Amino acid sequence: MAEKSEKMTKQELSAPDAFQLYGAEASDWLMKRSQIISTVAVVLVVGGLIAALVQYFNNRSEEAAAKQLGQTLESLERPVVEGVPLQPAAGELPPFKSEKERDETTVTELTKFRTDHKGTDAALTAALPLGKAQYRLGNYDGAVATFGEYTKDAPKSSPLLTAAYEGQGYAQEAKGQLDQALESFKQMSKAEASGEFMQGMGQYHQARILVAQGKKDEAAQLLADLKASQGNAAAGRLATERLAVLAAQGVKVPEPTPAATQKPDAG
Template sequence: MTKQQELSAQDAFQLYGAEASDWLMKRQQIIGATLGVLLVGGLIAATVHYFSSRGEEAASKQLGQALTVLERPVVTGVDLQPAEAGQEPPFKSEKEKDEAIVKTLSDFRAAHGGSDAAVTAALPLGKAQYRLGDYDGALVAFDEYIAKGEKNQPLMVSAREGQGYAHEAKGQLDQALASFQEMAKLDAGGFLQGMGQYHQARILVAQGKKDEAAQLLADLKSTQTNTAAGRLATERLAVLAAEGVKIPEPKAAPAAAQDAG
């Protein structure tokens, strides 16, 4: 298998990481002085409160309205009943939903360019652009969020991951590796805990550097035993071992019992 084939053939491990990241992006947001993690159901009200306190009341209210597109479900395979008065109908496909997200958030950002609310909107916009295959557009959005967003926001981890995925999809493996290295430096939690290191190992495998990847995975397995990333590392190590790669001893000391959240 060529390096390009390895890159284009997304395995179960890569897909798990992408789905986990998308789950967090759609359902969580960081708002307010405490930087608490909120479910999308509470995101709109929290967004309005946060940005209103910073003198961006108009932008915050409209961002709250724009973000409601994330809550609309996708229903396939059944005949849909007409939507009730005042409600939007479900989307007929994930593609239709992503296209609506891109249009809604692009229009919002054009109307409120330079505002903090526009920067916040760049993250879900980039995610939708990536899913639609617009990797250049996704990189523009992720780069803006990374450059202008609050550096200590937990969702900065998701932005770095999205940036890495977009570079990877374009075949820019060195840039993808750099993004995942930056991701690993940030304080992640939940599904993304340890995923920066796991993604680095994936890229190293795609670059033919399987021994380096094995060391990263061995360290990850040792320090993140009870996380999704640790379990994925264990599975990936088994694949590498079956390919004849010598699995090294971990350099990092084993961590105490951890909870994936």
């Protein structure tokens, strides 16, 4: 038995190494399937190329959309001349006959632009001037929806979020939706924290809404805090004026809260 075992061991030792065997089989498999593998390699390369092309055309699409938006907004900035027929210079568009005509043209052109360039950053940005035009025309439902698209899809770091929340709040206020407007202006205050744009205006608008809701004491506290924190900034001056109106109505002007009087650390 020992001899048989020894012979088996010698046979096993003389047998092809497993790695050599699998290596030979793999080589044979590769040779037989070299065309398939080449095709797969090409597909992988083409797949990467397609991804690069998609990115390239996305960038080109964004670039083209941004350029088109700039041209559209520039044409919408031409002056309004009422009651005086003017002949435009060669190659120029005539002035608008009224602010209403400009707003109507803005809605028409930017709505089409956003449809044609859907999904681009430029189309998202166009929501802001479109929403403002809708608001001025009295289309408050449309304005709320348009500004809402921007607040939903824009990056949280966007400095334009403050303007979007403000426009949304104004439109909700015009509809009599004071609770919703108050929430929009609260979100505006949060957006202000990421930059210096329109600092304090969200808090000022909140105070306005609270006054409209009959919560004048609560509004006075917000305004007193705003006056203390913003000083001579636009929001601070507006708060001072609004506090004077409330005081004339018999509302007691409170002292600002300690947090409002704290200055940011200079270090």
